[in-house]
Amino acid sequence: MAEVSPFPASRAKAANKPASPTAPLSAAAPRVRDPRLDFYRGIAMFIILVAHIPGNRWTGWIPARFGFSDATEIFVFCSGMASAIAFGGSFARRGWWLGTARVLFRCWQVFWAHIGLFFFVAMTMAALDTYGAFDKTYINSLNLQHFFKDPAPQLVGLFTLTYVPNYFDILPMYLVVLALMPLMMGLERIGLWSIALASALIWLAANPYLIGLGPDGASLPAEPWSAREWFFNPFGWQLLFFTGFAFMKGWLPKPPVSALLGVVAAAFLVLSAPFGSWKVFLWVDAANGDLGDLIRPWWKTTAQWREKTDFGLLRYAHFLALAYLGWLIAGEGGKRLIASGHSLSARVWAYLLGIITKVGQQSLAVFVFSMALARLIGFALDQTDRGILITAAANLAGFALIIVCAYAAGWFKSQPWRAKR
Numbered sequence: 001m002a003e004v005s006p007f008p009a010s011r012a013k014a015a016n017k018p019a020s021p022t023a024p025l026s027a028a029a030p031r032v033r034d035p036r037l038d039f040y041r042g043i044a045m046f047i048i049l050v051a052h053i054p055g056n057r058w059t060g061w062i063p064a065r066f067g068f069s070d071a072t073e074i075f076v077f078c079s080g081m082a083s084a085i086a087f088g089g090s091f092a093r094r095g096w097w098l099g100t101a102r103v104l105f106r107c108w109q110v111f112w113a114h115i116g117l118f119f120f121v122a123m124t125m126a127a128l129d130t131y132g133a134f135d136k137t138y139i140n141s142l143n144l145q146h147f148f149k150d151p152a153p154q155l156v157g158l159f160t161l162t163y164v165p166n167y168f169d170i171l172p173m174y175l176v177v178l179a180l181m182p183l184m185m186g187l188e189r190i191g192l193w194s195i196a197l198a199s200a201l202i203w204l205a206a207n208p209y210l211i212g213l214g215p216d217g218a219s220l221p222a223e224p225w226s227a228r229e230w231f232f233n234p235f236g237w238q239l240l241f242f243t244g245f246a247f248m249k250g251w252l253p254k255p256p257v258s259a260l261l262g263v264v265a266a267a268f269l270v271l272s273a274p275f276g277s278w279k280v281f282l283w284v285d286a287a288n289g290d291l292g293d294l295i296r297p298w299w300k301t302t303a304q305w306r307e308k309t310d311f312g313l314l315r316y317a318h319f320l321a322l323a324y325l326g327w328l329i330a331g332e333g334g335k336r337l338i339a340s341g342h343s344l345s346a347r348v349w350a351y352l353l354g355i356i357t358k359v360g361q362q363s364l365a366v367f368v369f370s371m372a373l374a375r376l377i378g379f380a381l382d383q384t385d386r387g388i389l390i391t392a393a394a395n396l397a398g399f400a401l402i403i404v405c406a407y408a409a410g411w412f413k414s415q416p417w418r419a420k421r
Helices: 035-052 057-061 071-086 088-094 096-131 145-149 151-160 170-179 181-187 192-206 234-249 259-276 278-287 289-301 313-330 332-337 344-361 363-382 388-413
Strands: none
Touching (some): 035 057, 035 388, 057 388, 071 313, 071 363, 096 145, 096 170, 096 181, 096 363, 145 151, 170 363, 259 313, 344 388, 363 388
16 A cells, blocks of 8 residues: 655643653643644555555556555554554553553454445445446456355455455454554563564564565465465564554654764665566666666565565565654654744645644544545546546545545544534
């Protein structure tokens, strides 16, 4: 799935003062959102929409095409940070049992978001095939023909998460990773080293190649008629989630502000571009066959290191380099993401920041909505010649709709009907 990300602060020391990223969540301190978290997560939501519109010209230019990591890393990393704010305080204030209960309640919400998304998209594809006369079979375009041909076992698999179609795989991964949080919070009592060790061992179980134990690691089955595993293996991706969690929780110190580190991170991103994406590799190969011949052996031998399903180590390194630059760009406490001044440019920047931040604040609602919306936009584009202007209009219309979704979700969450007159 999407490309820029932060290393944010953990909690404000005072109402108008930025927080230190290393300060642990206090049981007495009020919850304070970090502007960097919502800003970068908002950017990820726009990229995720672009990436999931079928046949979208714009997907050729999203940052995922120029490196190992993509929008999924932003979503998972920022979800880890947000979870440290939302759930870390619950464990501190209410203890392990009630903290665990709150995590399980969130898992319950994510589960039903996954089920609802599946049935809405499946119904939409079925409606298009049933009532439309199109050249394309939309049920087959999402590989849902097994569900419609033999729904009984697939219904059981859907609710037990043993049937996870490719398009619907990130929320189940997120759910399982969330379920690991009580384990990590329990290990905190032993020591932070035990959390790091547990996360590393779980990741190694999904990536045994690193220690020479073969290519196949721990995974979860995605469908009963084949050996395919979940496209996003939660045992691998939990490493990134708990990295974000650890930075926000104060388990990891903030990285130093260093021009040298910034240059090294930028150089790594630039130099890895030809190796990080199959599309860039094809561009290099087409432009210079000799250079392509040099890259091709490395491309084949490092396949597992940049593996998306099990979250290969090169993806982790690439994302951390990108995140470090994002953290430097945002400034201490995200001060560069806070608009100031009364000039026209300042007002426009403040307006854009407000929109992006709102989308980031309502990321779960926006994500579910955008996944359903992307299929409908893809259908609309199928009825056109997919020209440059019509594709731009479709993407911009999608942006407008997820912005409306974010503001609507925020309005409903505020429960205005309960406010006193």
